[in-house]
Amino acid sequence: MTAATLLTGALAATEAGVTPATIRKWVQLGRLSPAGKQGRAQLFRLEDVFAAERAARGGRPGAAG
Incomplete structure (x- = not known):
């Protein structure tokens, strides 16, 4: 089992x-x-950050940036 890499909020952003x-x-x-x-x-x-980002963009079709 491999440990997930943890990033600071700034790096994750x-x-x-x-x-x-x-x-x-x-x-x-x-x-x-x-x-x-x-x-x-x-x-x-x-992976948690990417999931949150997908969820945030998923609620607004066609939303950019």
């Missing part, structure tokens, strides 16, 4: 093409949960 503020908003809304912490920083699984 870059990978998903959103802003770090969007990651924080998804956490506040319960659409994304941190998988761990490193000091004060929340860490996220990239």
Whole structure:
């Protein structure tokens, strides 16, 4: 079994093409949960971030960026 790579909110946001503020908003809304912490920083699984991003875009057909 391999451990999932955990990324900070800023790195996860870059990978998903959103802003770090969007990651924080998804956490506040319960659409994304941190998988761990490193000091004060929340860490996220990239697959969870991509799932939240797909769900956010899926509700608005034709929405860009």
